[in-house]
Amino acid sequence: MNSTAEQVLDGCTKGTVLSIDFFDTLITRSVAQPTHVFAVMEQRLIAALGDTWRGFAVARIEAEQAARLHASQQDENRDVTIEEIVLQLAHQLSLDMGQRTMLIELEKETEISLVQAVPFGLAITQGARERGMKVVIVSDNYMPASHLVAMAHAAGFSWVTADDVFVSCEHGAMKHNGALWPVVFSALGVKSNDIFHVGDDQHADGAMPGKYGISSHVRSTMRTSHRTMINTTPAVLPLSRIEAWYRDTMDASTWDVAEVLGGGLVAMVVAAQILDVQSVLAKREVAGVHFAARDGYLAHQVWNTLRERGHDLPEASYTAFSRSVVWRSSLVNADALELDRFVGDDEMVTLPRLERRVGCALVAEVPQDELLPATVSREILRNNAQIIAEAASGLRTRLVRYLTAQSLLKPGHHVVVDLGWKGSTVADLAEVASDASNGASTCEGRFTGLFWEATPVRLRVALHGYAMDDVGSADDNVRLLGIIKLMEALVTAPHGSVIDYAYDGSPVFVETKPELDAYAAIVGRIANAAMRGALAIIEGTHESGVTAADITPQSVWAAMMQVGHTPRVDEIEALSAIHHVTSVDHEGSGRVMVAKAPENSSSICVEDLPEMYNTLMHRHWMQGSLRALENNADTRWIAHEMYRINPMTSPRWVS
Numbered sequence: 084m085n086s087t088a089e090q091v092l093d094g095c096t097k098g099t100v101l102s103i104d105f106f107d108t109l110i111t112r113s114v115a116q117p118t119h120v121f122a123v124m125e126q127r128l129i130a131a132l133g134d135t136w137r138g139f140a141v142a143r144i145e146a147e148q149a150a151r152l153h154a155s156q157q158d159e160n161r162d163v164t165i166e167e168i169v170l171q172l173a174h175q176l177s178l179d180m181g182q183r184t185m186l187i188e189l190e191k192e193t194e195i196s197l198v199q200a201v202p203f204g205l206a207i208t209q210g211a212r213e214r215g216m217k218v219v220i221v222s223d224n225y226m227p228a229s230h231l232v233a234m235a236h237a238a239g240f241s242w243v244t245a246d247d248v249f250v251s252c253e254h255g256a257m258k259h260n261g262a263l264w265p266v267v268f269s270a271l272g273v274k275s276n277d278i279f280h281v282g283d284d285q286h287a288d289g290a291m292p293g294k295y296g297i298s299s300h301v302r303s304t305m306r307t308s309h310r311t312m313i314n315t316t317p318a319v320l321p322l323s324r325i326e327a328w329y330r331d332t333m334d335a336s337t338w339d340v341a342e343v344l345g346g347g348l349v350a351m352v353v354a355a356q357i358l359d360v361q362s363v364l365a366k367r368e369v370a371g372v373h374f375a376a377r378d379g380y381l382a383h384q385v386w387n388t389l390r391e392r393g394h395d396l397p398e399a400s401y402t403a404f405s406r407s408v409v410w411r412s413s414l415v416n417a418d419a420l421e422l423d424r425f426v427g428d429d430e431m432v433t434l435p436r437l438e439r440r441v442g443c444a445l446v447a448e449v450p451q452d453e454l455l456p457a458t459v460s461r462e463i464l465r466n467n468a469q470i471i472a473e474a475a476s477g478l479r480t481r482l483v484r485y486l487t488a489q490s491l492l493k494p495g496h497h498v499v500v501d502l503g504w505k506g507s508t509v510a511d512l513a514e515v516a517s518d519a520s521n522g523a524s525t526c527e528g529r530f531t532g533l534f535w536e537a538t539p540v541r542l543r544v545a546l547h548g549y550a551m552d553d554v555g556s557a558d559d560n561v562r563l564l565g566i567i568k569l570m571e572a573l574v575t576a577p578h579g580s581v582i583d584y585a586y587d588g589s590p591v592f593v594e595t596k597p598e599l600d601a602y603a604a605i606v607g608r609i610a611n612a613a614m615r616g617a618l619a620i621i622e623g624t625h626e627s628g629v630t631a632a633d634i635t636p637q638s639v640w641a642a643m644m645q646v647g648h649t650p651r652v653d654e655i656e657a658l659s660a661i662h663h664v665t666s667v668d669h670e671g672s673g674r675v676m677v678a679k680a681p682e683n684s685s686s687i688c689v690e691d692l693p694e695m696y697n698t699l700m701h702r703h704w705m706q707g708s709l710r711a712l713e714n715n716a717d718t719r720w721i722a723h724e725m726y727r728i729n730p731m732t733s734p735r736w737v738s
Contacts (some may be wrong), residue, residue: 084421084469085203085302085334085335085336086300086302087206087212088203088206088207088209088500089206089210091207091300091302091424092210092211092214093277093283093489095211095214095216095279096214096216096231097214097215097216098277099216099277099278099279100209100216100217100218100219100273100277100278100279100281101207101216101218101219101270101278101279101281102219102220102221102278102279102281102297103204103207103218103221103280103282103425104220104222104258104280104281104282104283104284104287104288105217105220105222105224105231105248106222106224106234106283107283107303107305107306108201108203108204108281108282108283108288108302108305109200109201109204109208109220109235109238109240110198110199110200110201110204110234110235110238110240111198111200111201111305111327111330111331112194112197112198112199113197113199113323113324113327114197114320114323114327115308115309115310115322115323115324115326115330115613116168116308116310116312116323117312118140118144118195118312118313118315118679119315119320119323120190120193120194121139121140121143121144121315121321122315122317122320122323122354123188123193123196123317123320124139124140124143124186124189124190124193124199124318125137125138125139125140125316125737126317126320126515127189127277127377127641128189128698129297129317130214133343134275134596138738139176139676140315140317141175141313141315141316141317141737142172142175142197143168143172143460143619144312144313144315145175145313145659146168146169147163147168147225149171149172150163150167150168150170150171150512151163151462153167153171153270154167154595155193156315158254158255159260160255160257160260160262160339161251161255161256161257162223162224162225162251162255162256162257163225163252164225164227164252164254165187165190165225165226165252166416166672167225168225168483169183169187169268170183170597171184172186174261176264182212187373191226191233191703192622193232194226194232194234194581195234195237198234198237198238199238199331200238200239200240201334202292202306202331202334202335203302203304203334203335205239205240206238206381207281208240208273208407211674212242213653217249217271218247219247219267219560220235220241220243220247220249220250221247221249221252221258221263221267221280222248222249222250222251222258223250223257223258223259223263223266223287223687224252224313225251225252226247226250226252227250227252227253228245228248228250228253229245231243231248231250232244232245232674237474237630238613238706240705246706249263249266249267249270251263253714254266257354258287259284259286259287259291260289260291261291261292261294261295264291264295264297265391266291269475275295275296275696276296276297276523278292278297278298279297279298279299280292280297280298280299280300281299281300281301282299282300282301282302282304283303283304283305283306284301284303285299285301285303285576286358286446287660288301288472298706299481299703300670302706304330304338305330305334306331307330307338307653308323308329310332310645310649310652311528311653311734312733313735313737314641314644314645314648314732314736314737315737316641316733316737317643318635318637318640318641318673319578319631319638319639319640319641319642320636321351321441321629321633321634321638321641321642322347322348322351322638322641322642322645322646324627324628324629325347325350325351325616325625325627325629326344326347327349327627328626328627329343331344332541332674338653339608339610339631339652340605340654340657341529341605341608341609341657342609342612342614344573344612344646344654345573345608345609345610345611345612346612346613346615346616346648346659347616347646348564348573348612348641348642348643348646349381349573349574349609349610349612349613349616350612350614350615350616350617350619350620351616351617351620351634351638351642352502352531352550352570352574352639352642352643353382353385353613353614353616353617353640354385354616354617354620354621354631354634355379355531355549355550355634355636355639356374356379356382356529356549357382357385357386357389357617357621358621358631358634359500359529359547359549360372360386360399360500360529361396363498363527363529364396364397364434367496368495368496369397369495369496369497370490370493370495370496370497370524371400371490371491371495371497371498372397372398372399372400372498372500372674373399373400373401373402373489373491373494373497373498373500373501374386374399374400375402375404375499375501375502376401376402376404376405376502376576376578376580376581376590377575377576377578377580378401378501378502378503378571378574379401379500379501379502379577380401380575380576380577380611381574381576381613381614381617382500382617383399383401383635384623385614385617385618386398386399386508387485387617387733388614389618389621389622392622394658400489400490400491401405402489402491403485403581403590403592404482404508404512404581405508405580405581405669406508406583407440407582407667407668407669408478408482408506408581408582408583408584409482409511409512410424410508410511411441411442411474411475411478412475412478412479412482412515413470413475413479413511413514413515413614414471414472414475415475415476416472417468417469417471417472417475418468419468421462421466421671422461422471422634423461423464424667425440425441425460425461425464425667426457426458426461426667427457427462427666428465429457430457430666431455431456431457431581432454432455432460433449433452433453433454433455434449434450434451434452434453434455434463435457436668437460437463437464437560439582439668439670440468440477440668441464441471441474441706442474442475442477442583443467443470443471443473443474443645444470445464445468445470445471445728446461446470446556446713447461447466447467447469449463450583455489460567465479470633475693476605478583479515481489481583481584481585481586481588482515482584483515483519484587485584485588485589486512486515487519488586488588491512491524492516492519492520492523492524493523493524494520494521494523494524494642495523495524495525496525496526497510497526497527497529498526498529498532499513499523499526499527499528499529500529500530501528501529501530501572502531502532502566502570502571502574503528503530503531503532503533503534503535503548503551503563503567504533504534504537504563504567505533505534505536505540506528506530506537506540506541506544506546507532507536507537507538507540508545509526509528509544509546510528510540510543510546512526513525513526513528513543513544514543514544526544526545527544527545527546527547528544528545528547529545529549530546530547530548530549531548531549531550531551531581531639531643532548532549532550532551532563532572532643533546533547533548533551533552533553533559534551534553534555534560534563534564535553535560536553537553538554539595549636549639549642550639550640550643551563551636551640552633557731558731559736561644561700561729561731561732562644562648562731562732562736563703564700564701564705565647565648565699565700565704565706566643566647566705566706567645568663568676568702568703568704568705569647569658569676569704569706569707570643570647572601572606572658572661572663572665572676572682572704573606573609574613575598575602575610576619577596577602577607577610578594579592579593579595579598579669580592580593580664582669582671590646593668593670595659595664595669595670595671595672595673596672597662597664597672597673598662598673599659601662602603605657605658605661606661618633620633626668637689639704641723644736647704647706647707648706648734648736649734649736650706650707652710652714654707655677655707655710655711655714658676658677658704658707659675659676659677659707659711660675661675661676661677662674662675662676663675663676663703672708673701675703676703676704677704677708677711678699678702678703678708678709678711680712680717681718681721684717684718684720687721689724692721692724692725692728693728695725696728696729696732706732709722709725709732710722710734711728713735
């Protein structure tokens, strides 16, 4: 729980001057971070002036960086002005004087349109003024005092005048380096012990005032929603507005990572799954809609709730199939190459576990509890090829019985909704359904994301990727691959994976302790928030203002990248205990999603990095693991070297 304004002011008297930081302490915006103001500007520029303004937001960020570098070379104490930033922007985009003036005015108008008071800032300034204290604003910013006054008035701080504002760009001195404080002392005629400062930055609002003997209080909760600033584009705005709403809602309490993850990223993915199906229904006749277990569980729950609330949606099935069961059911000829796929190259399993993988008893002279290396396990499988083929045939019979009950063999076109990523499992399922129905049943896969390995599968069945399709850039394909483990862990169900079907066709699930523990600890709360959020988005009642119209392929991709590719520290910490179970039999302890840092980073050399990269990419949440390495001083160099060798893995995903 954060301190209240009254608690922070305790001890302050009429003779004390309350100095308060402006952005993220007194006022904030209805977006998650300051640079998203530029995304709103880009959106408005494109709407008014056309597509030539696409990419403006990133250009605006880069122009400010260039202006600050240029200014620091002249005088390390001073800040830049909005005019200097736009001058750099003019060099980048070949802007004339009229366009420069237009952009300055647009930025000011956009800031005012998005501004809102920070409740704590409102309370503490009101409390200070009631005590008779003078209140001033001390801020590092490129905008003039007149604009900060206009923003303050728009946010409800009508008492603010230009005389109350000390902004870095007008005084040739910054709060961040401490040079602005002597200006404040001189203008107010006070000493350092007469000032009590409140801000949001540990360095600028805590350490630097402390060097001058100024007492301070640092409150950084308005920054909890910040991410890597360069990834700014209109596509991030739906997630930005949701996370900003959570930031405001949770400001006086505790930041709930599970709620924000579920109500933000996962809610957008679930809403997208439903809206994507609706787009198909609007275009063609569909015999059935089928949400795949487990990736479609949340969407299926929301779909049914929408139907109960009167939405015009057909009944949809929740169909349990998995890569392993569909593949096993198709083993007509159990040749050596196919059998070898049952065991990973580095796996060691017991005979009973091997038998569970193939669904039948195996003839083998080995102890029941002995861990068998892959070479031995594969030899046993080859020796039992005929038995395994017969078991596969029985599985196929049970699978067809189940698909019949799920109406997937009903003549016509069926839509199968899955998270992703290759499409091969849905293609295998479509083949089973087609064979069993003599071609009467056809299937189409609707996925949140597909990557390049899905391309050859298109020859077998229609596939569509919503947020990402396999025709995307190579870099984006790699970025998608790097977040798959995260997405599968978050968009899931409260039950295990299907490993078989009973004689009556009912699915047989396997429960693993790591997944049950993860669901109880955090994933269940993410799921509940996601279902609530998706419903509110689709029905147009979300308090952030985000609606179904905001759920586009671009915005869902941006949400996946914002969280999956540039996670915050709190997200990495909250999800680091989750184990991802990916074995063929869906058994075992799985692999921890965020890879643990090497115990002795000095033993790692550059030659080890390609293998480490491959391990992180295919066995863990790549970006969560890299950011965890970067957040540790001992292993930071490893992350930076990987970013250098593989630029597409760097925090920047917006081109």
